[in-house]
Amino acid sequence: MPCEEExxxxxxxxxxxxxxxxRRRDLNNANTQRRGEIQRRIRHRQYFLQSQRRTLMMMIAGGMRSNVRVRTRPWSTTPSTDWWERVVMTEFQPSDWLDKFRMSRETFFYLCDKLRPRLARQDTSFRLALPVEKRVAVALWRLASNIEYRTISTLFGVGKSTVCRCVRDMCHAxxxxxxxxxxxxxxxxxxxxSARLFLSNWGFPHCVAAIAxxxxxxxxxxNNASDYANPAGWLSVLSQVAVSGRGQFWDVCASFPGGTDPADIFQNSSLCxxxxxxxxxxxxxxxxxGNSLRYVLLGEACYPLQSWLMKAYPEEKGRGSSTALTQPQRLFNGQLTRALxxxxxxxxxxxxxxxxxxxxxxCGLDVVPTMILACCILHNMCESHGDAFRTEWQVEVTEAESPQPTHKQPLTHSIDQSQAEEVRQLFHDYFEEQNN
Incomplete structure (x- = not known):
């Protein structure tokens, strides 16, 4: 019986x-694979760190930009990938925040809180999501400096595609x-x-905004590259802005090819x-x-004269070398030019x-208009929060960029030219009285 049971x-x-x-063989194989994967990740990490260190040292040796002053703080040569967490968040001084992100630390975190609903991402099984603060910092660095994605990628320890995505997402947000x-x-x-500021700061009454x-x-x-050639001969995207007496933007129309007539943009805009x-x-x-009159806007010569849009008298050449403008007309032009x-x-x-x-x-043409709008909004936000503006930024731009093109006076006349001339005559008389 026992034999049968056996x-x-x-x-x-x-x-x-x-x-x-x-089971033992599978466990041994799994352990072997795990050890191999760990070793592979260690080698990959070492290679990445060495490559990043070499890149940063080359950038430091040659200078990231030729006209950036040399810094003496120890974090300026930090090649670690935790540069954002360890350096920016703990060692940046108020001047560093302003210099690198063009805003104060308080405004930066205010911006992050406002954009969090659109920029926050969930962690996945494969990687941790970038914090909103780091995503905003990456995008602001790009907007402020316009340096290559590759340089920002190395600096923040993220991929170039991540930098591009951060810029795009933040601008849309x-x-x-x-x-x-x-x-x-x-x-x-x-x-x-705004009307009071135009009068007190620029000497032009009854005006609320200037268009440029x-x-x-x-x-x-x-596609259609020739459409983007502006009057100066280089390719551009043309935007129309309305600026208040505080120097802030009230209205922005972007995304037009550089060869577009500004008068066409204006006459088809919501502002008009x-x-x-x-x-x-x-x-x-x-x-x-002595007249009940709506506030007016001021515009350059390329815009049509309207009863609510004042521009300078055209300086048509008469016989000889003298202009056909009277002294009061030249006075009006001078005051308008000053206010512009x-x-x-x-x-x-x-x-x-x-x-x-x-x-x-x-960037692609699908991103540039949104980037322009985002920069105008950021400008207004920084101005509203009282963030300082450094004059060296302005000097750097005026020395480096191409001059803005000059647009000619439109051939078409305004649909209410007679009424517009009557309104301009009121300002003409005002400045003549003030001068006398």
């Missing part, structure tokens, strides 16, 4: 022995979440404040429609020179603070 159990025992041996706060139509109180153009240099597009319908004035227009400096200075500060707009932008 015979019956023998297949079962054989199966159990086989399964135990197989800024436009989506902050436009309603920092790039919106002005209230009646803001219109009154901005050309941003781009790489050669794949709003102004024509009286949207840039209070319900009861204020009185100017508010838009010139605002655009210069914009390009100096965010140098992706002052140098040739190598």
């Amino acid at each position: 015979e019956q159990l023998r297949p079962f025992m054989f199966l159990m022995t086989y399964m135990l041996l197989k 800024i436009v989506a979440l902050l436009s309603s706060i920092y790039l919106r139509p002005p209230s009646e109180q803001e219109l009154e404040d 153009t901005l050309h941003t240099a781009i790489i050669t597009p794949s 429609a709003t102004a024509a319908e009286g949207g840039l004035s209070s319900a009861l227009p204020p009185v100017f020179m 400096r508010v838009s010139e200075e605002a655009l210069l500060k914009l390009r100096a603070r965010w140098q992706c707009l002052s140098k040739r932008n190598d």
Whole structure:
């Protein structure tokens, strides 16, 4: 009887022995593979760190940019991938935040909190998501310096594709979440404040904004490249901006080819429609020179004269070498040119603070317009928060960039030319009275 039971159990025992041996072999193989994977990761990490160290040392030896002053702080030669966490977050001084991110530390974290709903990412099984603060820092570094993705990638220890994605995502998030706060139509109180500032700072009454153009240099597009050649001969994207008396942007129209006529952009813009319908004035227009008159905008010679858009008298040449303008007309032109400096200075500060707009932008045409809008919003945010602006940024831009193109006066006349001339005559008389 025991022999029969032993015979019956023998297949079962054989199966159990086989399964135990197989399990041991699988565990040994898994351990071998795990050790091999760990060794491979260690070698890959060592190679990556050595490559990164060599790259940073070469950058330090040659200088990241020829006109950047040499720093003496120890973190300037830090090649570690934890540079952001260990250096920026713990050792950056207020001047460092302003120099590298073009804003104060407080404004930086305010921006991160505002963009968190759109920029926050979940960790995955394969990698940890970049913190929102690091994503914003990567994108701001690019906007402020316009240096190559490769350099930013090495500095922050992320891939080039990650840098590109951070820039794109942050620009879209800024436009989506902050436009309603920092790039919106002005209230009646803001219109009154802007008119008061134009009068006190620039000597031009009854005016609330100045309109100007901005050309941003781009790489050669794949299609219709000739459309992007501006009057100066280089390729650009053309934007129209309206600047308040505080030097902040109220309205921005971007994404137009550099060869577009500014008058066409203006006449098809929402700003033109709003102004024509009286949207840039209070319900009861204020009185100017004894007349109930809506606030006006100021524009360059390339814009059409409107009853709510003043521009200079054209300096047509008469017989001989003298101009046909009278002395009061020249006085009006001089005051208007002076007031237009508010838009010139605002655009210069914009390009100096965010140098992706002052140098040739190598992003795609699907990104550049959003980047321009985002930079205008960031400019308004920094100005509203009282963040300092350094004059050396401005000097650097004026020395490095190509001059902005000059647009000619349009051939077409305004649809309400007679009424527009009557309004301009009121300002003409005002300045003549002031001069006398």
